[in-house]
Amino acid sequence: MTSPTTEEIVARCEALFDDLTFSHAREWKAAKEGRKVIGHLPIYVPRELIHAAGMLPLGIMGGGDNLEVIHGDAYYQSYICRIPRSTIELGLSGRLDFVDGMLFPSICDVIRNLSGMWKTLFPDVYVKYFDTPQTYVDDIGGQFYIGEMRELLHDLEKISGHEITDDDIRASIEVYNENRRLIGELYRLRAAKPWQAPASESYLVMRAGLLVPVEEHNQILRDYVAAAAATPRPIKDNARVVLTGMFCEQPPLNLIKSLELAGCYVVDDDFILVARWLMGDVPTEGDPVENLSKAFLHNSMETAAKYEPVLADKGKFLVRAVRESGAEGVIFASTSFCDPALLDRPMLQNVLKEAGIPHIAFKYAENSGQMQPIREQAGTFVDSIKLWSAA
Amino acid sequence: MRPTAAKPAKQEVIKDASMLKQKEMINAHYERLTNAPETGEKVASTFVPGNLNELLMCFDLVNNLPEVNAIQNGLRRKSGAYIMEAERAGHSEDVCTYVKSDIGMMLKGNIGPNGKPLPKPDVLLLSYTGCFTFLKWFELLREQYKCPTIFLQTPYMADGKITPNMIQYMVKQLKEDVIPTLEQVSGVKFDIDRLREYLKKSAQAEDDLVAVLQSAKNKPSPIDAYFGGIYYIGPIFGAFRGTDDAIDYYRFLREEVEERMRKGLGPVTPDGTMKEEKYRLVVEGPPNYTNFRQFWKMFYDEGATVVASSYTKVGGTYDFGFRHNPDKPLESLAEYCLNVYTNRSLPMRIDMLVNYINEYEADGLLINSIKSCNSFSAGQLLIMREVEKRTGKPAAFIESDLVDPRYFSAANIKNRLESYFQMVEQKRSGRGKAA
Ligand code: SF4
Ligand code: SF4
Numbered sequence: 001m002t003s004p005t006t007e008e009i010v011a012r013c014e015a016l017f018d019d020l021t022f023s024h025a026r027e028w029k030a031a032k033e034g035r036k037v038i039g040h041l042p043i044y045v046p047r048e049l050i051h052a053a054g055m056l057p058l059g060i061m062g063g064g065d066n067l068e069v070i071h072g073d074a075y076y077q078s079y080i081c082r083i084p085r086s087t088i089e090l091g092l093s094g095r096l097d098f099v100d101g102m103l104f105p106s107i108c109d110v111i112r113n114l115s116g117m118w119k120t121l122f123p124d125v126y127v128k129y130f131d132t133p134q135t136y137v138d139d140i141g142g143q144f145y146i147g148e149m150r151e152l153l154h155d156l157e158k159i160s161g162h163e164i165t166d167d168d169i170r171a172s173i174e175v176y177n178e179n180r181r182l183i184g185e186l187y188r189l190r191a192a193k194p195w196q197a198p199a200s201e202s203y204l205v206m207r208a209g210l211l212v213p214v215e216e217h218n219q220i221l222r223d224y225v226a227a228a229a230a231t232p233r234p235i236k237d238n239a240r241v242v243l244t245g246m247f248c249e250q251p252p253l254n255l256i257k258s259l260e261l262a263g264c265y266v267v268d269d270d271f272i273l274v275a276r277w278l279m280g281d282v283p284t285e286g287d288p289v290e291n292l293s294k295a296f297l298h299n300s301m302e303t304a305a306k307y308e309p310v311l312a313d314k315g316k317f318l319v320r321a322v323r324e325s326g327a328e329g330v331i332f333a334s335t336s337f338c339d340p341a342l343l344d345r346p347m348l349q350n351v352l353k354e355a356g357i358p359h360i361a362f363k364y365a366e367n368s369g370q371m372q373p374i375r376e377q378a379g380t381f382v383d384s385i386k387l388w389s390a391a
Numbered sequence: 392m393r394p395t396a397a398k399p400a401k402q403e404v405i406k407d408a409s410m411l412k413q414k415e416m417i418n419a420h421y422e423r424l425t426n427a428p429e430t431g432e433k434v435a436s437t438f439v440p441g442n443l444n445e446l447l448m449c450f451d452l453v454n455n456l457p458e459v460n461a462i463q464n465g466l467r468r469k470s471g472a473y474i475m476e477a478e479r480a481g482h483s484e485d486v487c488t489y490v491k492s493d494i495g496m497m498l499k500g501n502i503g504p505n506g507k508p509l510p511k512p513d514v515l516l517l518s519y520t521g522c523f524t525f526l527k528w529f530e531l532l533r534e535q536y537k538c539p540t541i542f543l544q545t546p547y548m549a550d551g552k553i554t555p556n557m558i559q560y561m562v563k564q565l566k567e568d569v570i571p572t573l574e575q576v577s578g579v580k581f582d583i584d585r586l587r588e589y590l591k592k593s594a595q596a597e598d599d600l601v602a603v604l605q606s607a608k609n610k611p612s613p614i615d616a617y618f619g620g621i622y623y624i625g626p627i628f629g630a631f632r633g634t635d636d637a638i639d640y641y642r643f644l645r646e647e648v649e650e651r652m653r654k655g656l657g658p659v660t661p662d663g664t665m666k667e668e669k670y671r672l673v674v675e676g677p678p679n680y681t682n683f684r685q686f687w688k689m690f691y692d693e694g695a696t697v698v699a700s701s702y703t704k705v706g707g708t709y710d711f712g713f714r715h716n717p718d719k720p721l722e723s724l725a726e727y728c729l730n731v732y733t734n735r736s737l738p739m740r741i742d743m744l745v746n747y748i749n750e751y752e753a754d755g756l757l758i759n760s761i762k763s764c765n766s767f768s769a770g771q772l773l774i775m776r777e778v779e780k781r782t783g784k785p786a787a788f789i790e791s792d793l794v795d796p797r798y799f800s801a802a803n804i805k806n807r808l809e810s811y812f813q814m815v816e817q818k819r820s821g822r823g824k825a826a
Contacts, residue, residue: 075772077790079485079762084769106547108523113770115549116737120777129549129736133560134519134526135542140563144546147556307519307526307542311533334483339765342483343490343527347534349481363485 006201006227009220013204016211017253020067020090024211025058026098036159038126039096040103041087041111042248043305044277045130046149046292051172051214052164053156058099059210059274062086065252065367075117081337082366083249084114091122100159101126103152107248107305108340126159128152134307136297145293153289169288175214177281182221183209187276189225191267191325195235197228199243199266200256206272236263239382242327243269244318244348245334245341247303249366258371259331262378267325270303277301304344315351322357328385331378332361358385407659409644410622416640418505420630424453425507433577436512436532439706441520441545441728445589445633445715446569450577454630455512457528461492463504465680465794473499474795487524488763488795494531511536514576516569520545521705521733522766541572545728549736553729561725587717589633594714599641600627601709606648607698608751611668613651615658617697618687621678628706633715660691669694670815673747675701675740675774676759676767681796689801689808697757699747701740704732733766740770741777748782754815755784757808762792785818787811 004012016024029035036055040047047057063069063086071092072085090096102125104115115129131148133141153164186205190197205224209217243259247270259266278295302308302317318330330352334341345361352359360381362374406414427434435452437443439459447454464470473495474488480498482491496502503509517529517540533540543564546557570581603623607616614620623644631637651657657665661684672690674697679686690697707713708730716723728734735743744756756778760768775786789807792798 075770077760077762077768077772080765080769109766110769112523112547112549113737113765116740117770117773119736119738120741120773129547131546131549134544135564135568137567140560140567141544143563144556144560147554147560151554151556304527305523307517307544308530309540309542311537311540314530314534337485337765339486339524340527342486343524343531345483346481347530350534363483 003227004223006224006231009224009227010201010204013208013220017204017207018066020063021095022058022098022211025056028056028213029098034161036100037098038101038103038156039099040130040274041105041107041114043105043107043273043303044132044300045103045105045274046152046296047214047274048169048172048176048282048288048292049149049153049156049164051175052168053153053160054162055100055156055160056213059272060087060090060096061207061210061250062366063089064250065254065369079337080110081249081335083335084110086366087114088117088121091118099125101128101155103128103130105130106132108338111248126155128155132296136309138294138297142290142293142297145296146289149289149292166288170284173282173284173288173291175218177284178218179209179214179221179275180278180281182218182225183275185225186221187268189229193229194238194240194265194267195233196231197225198260199269200253200260201228203253203256203271206275209275210272236265237386238263238265239329239385240265240267240325240327241381242267242318242321242325242330243333244321244330245304245332245338245345246271247273247305247341248338249335251333251364252366252368254371255333255364255368255374258375259378262375263382264331264378267327268321270301273301273303304340315348318348319351319355319357322355328358328389329381330357330359331381332359334361334363336363336365358388407647409640409647412640412643413622413625416626416631416636417629421503421505424455425503425505425509427453427510433513434510435514435516436529437516437518438520438525439628440522440731440733441518441543442628442632442706443516443518443543443569443724444630445586445593446565446573446724447516448589448633449581449585450573450579452514452573452577455509456629457493457532458489459629460496460503460509461489461794462680464492464496466683467504468681468796469496470681470794471796486763487528487765488792490524490528490531492794493528497532497535512538514538514573515540516543516573517541518543518545518728520728521731524766539572539576541569543569543728545725545734547736548729548734548739551736551739553726557729558722558725561728562721565721565724583720586720590715590717590720590723592635592638593633594716596627596632596637596641597707597709597714599645600624602645603641603648604699604703604710606652607696609652610752611655611657612671612696612698613648613656613658615660615665615687615691615697616703617674617678617700618660618683618690619658620697620700620703624703624706658691658696660687662688662691665691665694665696667694668696670812671696671698671751671753672755672757673697673699673744673751673753674757674759675744675771677702677705677761677764677793678759679791679799680794681792682799682801685801686791686799686804689805693808693812695812698751698753701732701744704743707731708735737770737774741774741781744774744778745781748778748784753784754818755811756782756786757811758786758788760788760790762790762798763795764793785811785814787814
């Protein structure tokens with residue numbers, strides 16, 4: 001069997017991304033009696049536990065710019081972001097009717113309240129607001145988190161009708177460790193040779209991971225990294241940037257493409273954080289739930305939805321991302337009306353200012369259509385970076 | 392365009408005696424705060440929902456509440472300029488205006504309502520209850536003040552119940568982090584008996600507050616539980632819970648309200664006692680503070696009294712029986728935080744509003760949706776539908792902002808209210824005919 005080309009892989013991922021009826025997950029479920037699907041919203045849930053229950057975690061990231069929102073708008077005022085209304089649309093239009101449960105992570109008040117709305121609108125579906133600790137001491141936040149995970153496991157056992165053993169969880173951690181390693185490779189390739197693995201492609205490859213079983217995603221990642229590294233592409237005189245603020249409501253694919261057209265190599269980002277949240281391998285020996293907790297507490301990504309307990313560490317993750325990816329600037333792209341991202345931004349901008357890292361900021365919505373202003377702004381930013389580095 | 396007409400003579404605002412008493416208490420508190428640099432008292436900034444006033448008092452810390460400062464600035468029409476100042480400094484027009492009002496105030500010298508500069512806090516007690524924005528708010532303040540910041544997370548009551556895991560988590564945070572750090576900052580050793588003493592006092596005032604709020608079940612209601620309610624909750628949601636002052640105030644207020652009830656009087660409004668109670672409403676959502684009097688007037692001019700509101704439960708839901716408990720001091724602080732209104736799931740909020748409509752025999756629900764408050768606003772349209780469905784009573788939706796005057800459109804709100812009152816009338820006459 002010949003290995004698939006980058007075009008083939010990207011086309012497959014794009015088809016998955018475009019399919020708002022989630023046929024792949026439906027087919028997976030239908031293939032075997034008793035299979036269950038658990039949906040989750042951004043940003044983080046321990047997918048290992050769902051996997052250990054033999055279920056498919058399905059990442060739901062709103063409706064993008066292709067979904068016609070008919071009912072969803074009746075549930076939200078104009079001054080609330082788009083993702084909850086398009087998610088409601090997905091639910092009310094029956095697109096999620098095969099989903100057996102929904103997890104709403106503790107990311108912000110909008111997603112939090114959406115968990116209660118889901119309970120009210122879909123009383124027959126298992127709904128859980130998945131609370132995570134914002135304090136990072138094992139004995140305090142860790143104990144709480146372990147308690148929450150055990151509660152989730154208990155619920156999943158009820159839904160699946162069978163026990164979930166520690167060995168099941170260990171095996172799942174192993175598969176997700178592999179996923180994390182492969183994603184690490186993808187991001188390293190992007191940072192080293194962004195022309196070989198453009199952000200718009202890598203984004204689709206990452207999104208696919210929310211829609212297919214992790215084993216399948218691992219293969220997609222392997223294939224993509226191999227193919228992308230092997231096919232030489234022309235090098236452009238682009239500026240290398242880190243993109244941040246896109247951890248929840250997703251940008252239209254066109255937005256990422258527009259940034260590339262404007263001369264950006266996006267060498268790091270905060271897309272699909274669920275897959276990159278835990279950094280490095282989670283140990284498999286010992287108590288697996290405790291290991292997940294420790295990884296969450298001590299070795300996980302920073303983002304606006306998280307509390308930073310140490311003032312001196314605030315925003316340092318961004319400086320680190322810039323240094324490690326060799327970026328020359330940062331683009332803050334935040335969802336309109338997103339309190340976490342927009343309130344965090346000035347603090348992060350101050351940190352960047354101090355570190356002498358150039359940056360720009362703009363807002364978007366998942367259904368933004370007009371890319372011209374963003375392209376112009378990014379183009380000017382690229383030019384100024386070039387001038388700056390030439391000086 | 393500037394209005395050319397001569398300024399109308401300032402009308403005398405009618406205040407009941409309890410309001411005057413409260414004013415004195417608040418003024419004295421602001422004096423204490425602004426004098427802190429001279430007196431050497433240490434200051435803790437903290438939030439209203441889930442505030443731990445009794446605990447702060449155990450460390451002789453003076454409580455500064457940025458939300459209350461924002462309200463004061465809204466009422467004094469200063470918040471608009473502060474918000475613009477924060478936006479000039481790089482804050483988005485999209486985010487919570489309480490935060491921006493506070494930051495703008497800080498940028499402009501942090502002058503308190505008494506005209507004197509507010510002191511820098513010695514500690515930020517980030518008791519994070521019912522709203523994620525608090526978390527960012529204090530990260531922003533910490534960036535400026537660089538003072539110790541204590542974090543207390545309250546898990547969300549998503550499934551309508553408080554689990555042992557939640558309580559254990561909160562008590563552990565209190566024991567192992569909050570209390571030791573407060574000891575360090577203040578130099579005062581923690582004494583649990585002192586805490587018990589304050590909690591006992593809290594419970595006493597809480598009893599009287601509940602009696603006042605529930606007096607609205609009477610017809611006519613002797614209070615307005617939203618516009619007036621905001622005054623009634625002031626001391627207990629602010630810096631006075633656990634003090635003798637609060638006990639006195641609530642006893643006094645209760646007597647005043649019971650007296651009005653005996654006389655069959657309606658609520659006191661800024662224009663005097665309300666004459667006829669034509670409509671009884673339940674209100675969900677915070678009020679607008681920049682045009683507070685004008686907003687209230689739209690109600691009492693029409694004979695509309697608010698008999699119950701969710702906003703008066705943001706600093707605690709005492710009417711369902713919770714009291715601070717000296718026998719379980721830390722657990723009861725945890726339970727208190729868990730119970731605040733915005734920490735309750737949406738189905739719980741719906742149940743609560745439905746019950747209010749039934750128990751207070753209200754004509755319907757009115758939602759004031761706050762543009763910049765996701766915590767309250769996200770989901771309110773569903774709340775409205777559900778409450779209408781379950782009570783068969785009409786509901787209406789208006790929009791404004793807490794402290795941003797740019798989002799108060801008097802004409803729009805008035806129109807909506809007028810058509811809402813018509814709807815209530817129609818519903819009544821419809822029912823009349825059917826009967
Ligand atoms: S986009 Fe921002 S405000 Fe909207 S749901 Fe996501 S985190 Fe919350
Ligand atoms: S978002 Fe709402 S609840 Fe949160 S701080 Fe702002 S006004 Fe208060």
